[in-house]
Amino acid sequence: MTPHDVLIIGSGPAGLTAAIYAARANLNPLVIEGEISSTSDQPGGQLMLTTEVENFPGFEHGVQGPELMTTMRAQAARFGAEFVTAKATRVDLSDRPFGVWIENDEYRAKGLIVSTGARSLMLGLEEERRLIGHGVSTCATCDGFFFRGQEIAVVGGGDSALEEATFLTKFASKVTLVHRRDQLRASKIMQDRARANPKIEFAWNKRVVNLNGTDNLQGAVLEDTITGEQSDLDVTGLFVAIGHVPNTDLFKGQLALDDQGYIVTGPGTRTDVDGVFACGDVQDHTYRQAITAAGSGCMAAIDVERWLEAHH
Numbered sequence: 001m002t003p004h005d006v007l008i009i010g011s012g013p014a015g016l017t018a019a020i021y022a023a024r025a026n027l028n029p030l031v032i033e034g035e036i037s038s039t040s041d042q043p044g045g046q047l048m049l050t051t052e053v054e055n056f057p058g059f060e061h062g063v064q065g066p067e068l069m070t071t072m073r074a075q076a077a078r079f080g081a082e083f084v085t086a087k088a089t090r091v092d093l094s095d096r097p098f099g100v101w102i103e104n105d106e107y108r109a110k111g112l113i114v115s116t117g118a119r120s121l122m123l124g125l126e127e128e129r130r131l132i133g134h135g136v137s138t139c140a141t142c143d144g145f146f147f148r149g150q151e152i153a154v155v156g157g158g159d160s161a162l163e164e165a166t167f168l169t170k171f172a173s174k175v176t177l178v179h180r181r182d183q184l185r186a187s188k189i190m191q192d193r194a195r196a197n198p199k200i201e202f203a204w205n206k207r208v209v210n211l212n213g214t215d216n217l218q219g220a221v222l223e224d225t226i227t228g229e230q231s232d233l234d235v236t237g238l239f240v241a242i243g244h245v246p247n248t249d250l251f252k253g254q255l256a257l258d259d260q261g262y263i264v265t266g267p268g269t270r271t272d273v274d275g276v277f278a279c280g281d282v283q284d285h286t287y288r289q290a291i292t293a294a295g296s297g298c299m300a301a302i303d304v305e306r307w308l309e310a311h312h
């Protein structure tokens with residue numbers, strides 16, 4: 001079997017940008033892009049679950065997330081990147097060329113770029129899937145702007161939730177922080193900042209059990225975790241900030257992961273296995289933006305190209 005020069009696992013902004021750069025460097029990348037699912041680890045990644053993206057440079061009037069990803073994919077294909085629409089099920093990074101499997105189909109590659117992304121933890125409500133991008137969001141930086149002057153809620157009690165709640169008070173008239181306990185997990189400084197913010201109210205010991213609205217979110221139903229009593233929360237936006245998980249199951253025991261399961265990289269996009277590079281949210285729990293993922297995808301393609309030049 002002739003090995004591919006570069007194989008890319010994952011097709012969000014990081015993977016597709018890596019594919020564009022690798023293809024233009026004549027490395028004929030093969031992208032294992034994932035398969036259609038309702039979670040963010042699908043082809044195109046988390047942007048497939050958003051609507052308007054207004055902060056990706058180059059789009060003065062914004063662009064729909066799925067359209068942005070479809071265009072990036074077409075751009076990579078134009079330069080010769082090839083795609084397999086399936087999920088990788090196994091990798092062997094101890095062997096050279098590296099082995100990647102989709103069930104029983106085996107692929108070999110001299111250089112590997114991992115861009116499998118991360119996914120937001122969700123509440124698991126049926127309505128949540130339907131209303132994501134229509135009032136329900138997992139990214140305050142991306143979507144806060146759409147809720148100017150509106151009453152919204154943030155779910156969670158960690159640093160992410162408090163950071164998002166504080167950020168969202170720039171736009172919203174009121175932010176209700178819904179937390180399932182009466183004590184926050186967030187750091188003291190975040191807590192102090194949120195508690196001092198007059199626009200933030202706390203709904204303690206509450207969990208969201210239902211979402212109202214057909215086309216757009218029109219309210220949430222809360223349940224008291226102690227009494228079981230239900231109440232309506234009149235909001236047009238609900239930000240779920242209960243944590244993220246990187247899509248790294250495939251690499252456990254083969255690549256160095258940090259204590260939260262993200263791939264450890266550096267210098268640049270190098271992992272601890274020579275010839276394997278990682279980019280995008282799978283190695284970044286700080287920035288998590290499409291543009292930073294795309295930037296690191298470009299870095300990974302340049303890193304793999306230089307590595308191939310030196311080793312092959």
Ligand code: NAP
Pocket residue numbers: 121122123155156157158159160161163180181184185186207241242243244
């Ligand atoms: P986290 O610390 O794991 O907090 C998740 C929060 O969501 C917890 O309060 C948890 O409640 C709640 N939660 C989990 N599952 C839930 C469910 N099904 N329904 C309702 N609530 C649920 O996650 P994070 O806030 O994303 O932070 C992750 C890491 O990144 C942390 O180490 C954090 O310090 C760091 N971070 C740092 C910053 C910063 O320093 N600027 C910003 C963001 C994140 P319980 O408390 O009851 O478990």
